[in-house]
Amino acid sequence: MAPEAKRGEERNPFLYSKVVDGLKKLYKKNLQPLEEQYLFHGFHSPLLSEADFESKPTVLLIGQYSTGKTSFIRYILGRDYPGIHVGPEPTTDRFLAVMHGSEDRVVPGSAATIQPDKPFRGLARYGASFLSRFQVSEANCPVLEDFTFIDTPGILSGEKQRIGRNYDFTGVIKWFAERSDLILLLFDAYKLDISDEFQRCIQQLRGHDDKVKVILNKADLVSSQQLMRVYGALMWSLGKVMPVPEVVRVYIGSFWENEYVNQDNAALFDQEREDLFTHLYGLPRDAAVRKINEFVKRARLAKVHACIIGHLKQQMPAMFGKEKAQAKLIEDLRTEFLKIQRQFHIPAGSMPDVEKYQEMLRDYDFRKFQKVNERMIANVDKMLSKNVAALMEELPSSSSLPSSVAQ
Amino acid sequence: MAPEAKRGEERNPFLYSKVVDGLKKLYKKNLQPLEEQYLFHGFHSPLLSEADFESKPTVLLIGQYSTGKTSFIRYILGRDYPGIHVGPEPTTDRFLAVMHGSEDRVVPGSAATIQPDKPFRGLARYGASFLSRFQVSEANCPVLEDFTFIDTPGILSGEKQRIGRNYDFTGVIKWFAERSDLILLLFDAYKLDISDEFQRCIQQLRGHDDKVKVILNKADLVSSQQLMRVYGALMWSLGKVMPVPEVVRVYIGSFWENEYVNQDNAALFDQEREDLFTHLYGLPRDAAVRKINEFVKRARLAKVHACIIGHLKQQMPAMFGKEKAQAKLIEDLRTEFLKIQRQFHIPAGSMPDVEKYQEMLRDYDFRKFQKVNERMIANVDKMLSKNVAALMEELPSSSSLPSSVAQ
Ligand SMILES: Nc1ncnc2c1ncn2[C@@H]1O[C@H](COP(=O)(O)OP(=O)(O)OP(=O)(O)O)[C@@H](O)[C@H]1O
Ligand SMILES: Nc1ncnc2c1ncn2[C@@H]1O[C@H](COP(=O)(O)OP(=O)(O)OP(=O)(O)O)[C@@H](O)[C@H]1O
Ligand SMILES: [Mg+2]
Ligand SMILES: [Mg+2]
Numbered sequence: 001m002a003p004e005a006k007r008g009e010e011r012n013p014f015l016y017s018k019v020v021d022g023l024k025k026l027y028k029k030n031l032q033p034l035e036e037q038y039l040f041h042g043f044h045s046p047l048l049s050e051a052d053f054e055s056k057p058t059v060l061l062i063g064q065y066s067t068g069k070t071s072f073i074r075y076i077l078g079r080d081y082p083g084i085h086v087g088p089e090p091t092t093d094r095f096l097a098v099m100h101g102s103e104d105r106v107v108p109g110s111a112a113t114i115q116p117d118k119p120f121r122g123l124a125r126y127g128a129s130f131l132s133r134f135q136v137s138e139a140n141c142p143v144l145e146d147f148t149f150i151d152t153p154g155i156l157s158g159e160k161q162r163i164g165r166n167y168d169f170t171g172v173i174k175w176f177a178e179r180s181d182l183i184l185l186l187f188d189a190y191k192l193d194i195s196d197e198f199q200r201c202i203q204q205l206r207g208h209d210d211k212v213k214v215i216l217n218k219a220d221l222v223s224s225q226q227l228m229r230v231y232g233a234l235m236w237s238l239g240k241v242m243p244v245p246e247v248v249r250v251y252i253g254s255f256w257e258n259e260y261v262n263q264d265n266a267a268l269f270d271q272e273r274e275d276l277f278t279h280l281y282g283l284p285r286d287a288a289v290r291k292i293n294e295f296v297k298r299a300r301l302a303k304v305h306a307c308i309i310g311h312l313k314q315q316m317p318a319m320f321g322k323e324k325a326q327a328k329l330i331e332d333l334r335t336e337f338l339k340i341q342r343q344f345h346i347p348a349g350s351m352p353d354v355e356k357y358q359e360m361l362r363d364y365d366f367r368k369f370q371k372v373n374e375r376m377i378a379n380v381d382k383m384l385s386k387n388v389a390a391l392m393e394e395l396p397s398s399s400s401l402p403s404s405v406a407q
Numbered sequence: 408m409a410p411e412a413k414r415g416e417e418r419n420p421f422l423y424s425k426v427v428d429g430l431k432k433l434y435k436k437n438l439q440p441l442e443e444q445y446l447f448h449g450f451h452s453p454l455l456s457e458a459d460f461e462s463k464p465t466v467l468l469i470g471q472y473s474t475g476k477t478s479f480i481r482y483i484l485g486r487d488y489p490g491i492h493v494g495p496e497p498t499t500d501r502f503l504a505v506m507h508g509s510e511d512r513v514v515p516g517s518a519a520t521i522q523p524d525k526p527f528r529g530l531a532r533y534g535a536s537f538l539s540r541f542q543v544s545e546a547n548c549p550v551l552e553d554f555t556f557i558d559t560p561g562i563l564s565g566e567k568q569r570i571g572r573n574y575d576f577t578g579v580i581k582w583f584a585e586r587s588d589l590i591l592l593l594f595d596a597y598k599l600d601i602s603d604e605f606q607r608c609i610q611q612l613r614g615h616d617d618k619v620k621v622i623l624n625k626a627d628l629v630s631s632q633q634l635m636r637v638y639g640a641l642m643w644s645l646g647k648v649m650p651v652p653e654v655v656r657v658y659i660g661s662f663w664e665n666e667y668v669n670q671d672n673a674a675l676f677d678q679e680r681e682d683l684f685t686h687l688y689g690l691p692r693d694a695a696v697r698k699i700n701e702f703v704k705r706a707r708l709a710k711v712h713a714c715i716i717g718h719l720k721q722q723m724p725a726m727f728g729k730e731k732a733q734a735k736l737i738e739d740l741r742t743e744f745l746k747i748q749r750q751f752h753i754p755a756g757s758m759p760d761v762e763k764y765q766e767m768l769r770d771y772d773f774r775k776f777q778k779v780n781e782r783m784i785a786n787v788d789k790m791l792s793k794n795v796a797a798l799m800e801e802l803p804s805s806s807s808l809p810s811s812v813a814q
Pocket of ligand 2: 496
């Protein structure tokens with residue numbers, strides 16, 4: 001079964017992009033003005049940038065050389081990506097972020113770290129020798145509307161690897177792992193051993209256990225009985241290396257476009273692929289849900305913040321005694337918060353921490369605050385109840401939405 | 408495939424019994440007189456008893472309740488054994504040694520520990536409450552000519568088990584493990600968890616890792632994909648629990664007389680069973696080889712020992728100065744050893760440790776020693792080169808015999 005077939009059936013194409021584009025527009029139009037007017041960034045987090053919206057559900061592939069990482073990506077894309085190398089010897093010699101672009105091109109690592117619409121600024125800290133081993137491969141390919149894939153150099157065993165590498169490999173793995181939605185560890189029927197460096201990489205994934213899945217690739221190249229031995233040996237050593245009690249999910253099969261060599265387990269491999277694809281193509285929806293969730297939380301917080309700042313401004317005397325009035329307002333902030341809650345019908349649980357605000361407010365001059373802008377706040381309310389709700393409807397099954405979004 | 412078929416083809420029935428009976432006769436006729444005459448037991452080990460010859464290749468079964476331990480034994484025997492209980496609830500409530508007997512009967516635990524022809528004397532130390540939970544089931548069944556099976560009560564999880572048991576369960580497991588040739592840990596597709604007590608049992612098996620094999624039973628009751636999950640989960644937790652790097656061999660299948668419910672993996676299960684049977688039916692041969700090996704080593708040592716004692720006796724003066732002569736002989740033992748070596752054509756490597764003998768000889772009165780008995784020694788030589796060699800020929804493939812035997 002070609003991945004196309006699967007994609008055609010169950011995948012909701014561009015779902016993630018649609019949602020995120022929608023949120024970006026709503027943010028610029030309704031939320032950003034409010035955040036700017038009431039100095040949201042000073043109290044909470046900076047304005048959202050292009051890159052905050054642009055980072056897509058990311059799949060990180062890690063494994064020994066020649067286990068089929070690059071072939072896996074090609075299989076999912078249904079085509080080559082710029083700068084692709086596939087071969088039985090160690091081939092991929094760098095980290096590659098395979099991303100969507102309007103045309104096929106390669107962006108070298110250092111350049112990629114300064115592009116404002118790419119989430120790679122943080123990689124600069126790994127130095128020039130790493131950046132010379134990092135590139136962005138842009139391809140105009142529909143799958144990449146919803147995903148970014150991180151292809152990595154195969155892990156070698158023993159001394160060999162250290163010779164070529166003069167950068168912090170496991171550090172880089174950790175950086176990408178933190179920013180990925182799915183981390184695939186690839187093994188194949190002939191490459192099961194977990195070298196020291198591989199083990200260090202796996203240890204870097206601690207805390208991301210729910211994102212880690214394993215692929216036992218090329219499973220069609222061995223007999224059923226051999227496969228059981230191979231698979232058993234893999235689980236045995238993964239059990240020793242991974243510090244969690246829950247069994248990691250291993251997908252057994254052959255993840256490329258060719259026919260199975262040994263057909264004995266074809267039905268199993270097909271089911272395994274289906275399960276993996278279901279998980280994979282569920283990621284954009286999950287990520288979209290998460291983005292909406294965060295967006296709603298942020299919008300509610302920005303609104304409450306605006307009410308607080310606007311209210312405080314309105315409590316200031318018109319002419320004299322401003323400093324004293326400001327000090328008193330900070331001191332009595334708990335009472336003011338109660339007034340704000342009542343006036344704007346804010347649930348008690350949605351009010352921020354009084355003491356933190358007392359702390360932060362000391363750095364401001366209340367005279368420069370803006371009054372409550374009823375129209376702006378109404379806009380945010382409308383955005384949440386109408387536009388964001390409409391985006392939510394795009395998502396396949398709203399029954400499983402987190403409660404904060406579904407309410 | 409019924410186990411009968413398999414046994415008919417490849418098994419050399421009674422092989423083990425034949426070899427051991429042969430050795431026993433040879434021992435009584437040729438070696439024991441020599442050992443007695445030259446006080447071998449005082450310098451090395453006691454005379455061999457009936458029980459030393461009688462203990463057969465032993466298979467110990469351990470596992471959660473209802474994983475099919477008892478059914479496995481019944482399957483191999485091709486019949487019930489006295490006192491058998493099979494059922495889905497915890498059924499086997501005691502340790503059962505299933506052994507050969509001229510007729511079917513049950514010997515209670517305490518009685519079994521005092522039978523001279525049974526190797527269970529050592530179990531007395533586990534006390535009366537254990538012995539009331541131990542029995543020997545004798546059955547007149549051909550398989551039992553070559554094997555003893557130890558059926559054990561199913562391991563329960565949590566508190567349940569401790570209530571019923573007022574003896575040292577893991578201690579008993581350890582005792583049997585030391586005396587077994589094969590230790591089978593049984594799991595089934597629905598009972599994978601390794602309880603605390605089970606884990607303690609597995610830890611008792613440390614040092615016997617080469618004897619431990621695992622059975623994943625009832626594998627035909629689940630789908631292929633479920634089986635992979637189940638098997639993977641088992642390997643994962645075994646990897647965590649077993650303290651060795653080498654992957655333990657797991658035999659996957661259904662080990663009883665019934666047809667497979669799910670036929671999808673029939674070929675795999677058949678192969679797995681064949682592998683297990685090959686290993687199992689290889690045990691008597693391996694054990695026979697080991698017995699022969701030990702017997703040959705013992706006979707050579709006894710012969711050398713007889714030469715030493717006889718030689719020393721012959722160096723003693725006929726009348727006066729015996730004590731001084733004995734002291735001098737002990738002091739110059741290294742020189743005497745060289746003489747003995749030359750006189751009896753003993754390879755240097757086969758002479759025992761001089762200092763140990765010096766130590767031990769001090770406790771003896773050389774006057775009471777016997778002279779060298781050429782005929783007795785010739786008998787032992789002949790026994791080795793003719794009779795033991797003939798027993799060796801009974802063994803299927805002498806190419807893989809240990810060198811000490813094959814020479
Ligand atoms: N599912 C598969 N079955 C059999 N062979 C495969 C499969 N996937 C890839 N291969 C072959 O394995 C070799 C390695 O593939 P590939 O270059 O994709 O691996 P890689 O993990 O990216 O290696 P590296 O770490 O060196 O970049 C190639 O010869 C490829 O054709
Ligand atoms: N290979 C098998 N496939 C399916 N069912 C089986 C198989 N072997 C045994 N059973 C069933 O499982 C149940 C438990 O079997 P059995 O009594 O042999 O297990 P046990 O390990 O000896 O249990 P206990 O520890 O309680 O003595 C019985 O109902 C038996 O019929
Ligand atoms: Mg590659
Ligand atoms: Mg039982």
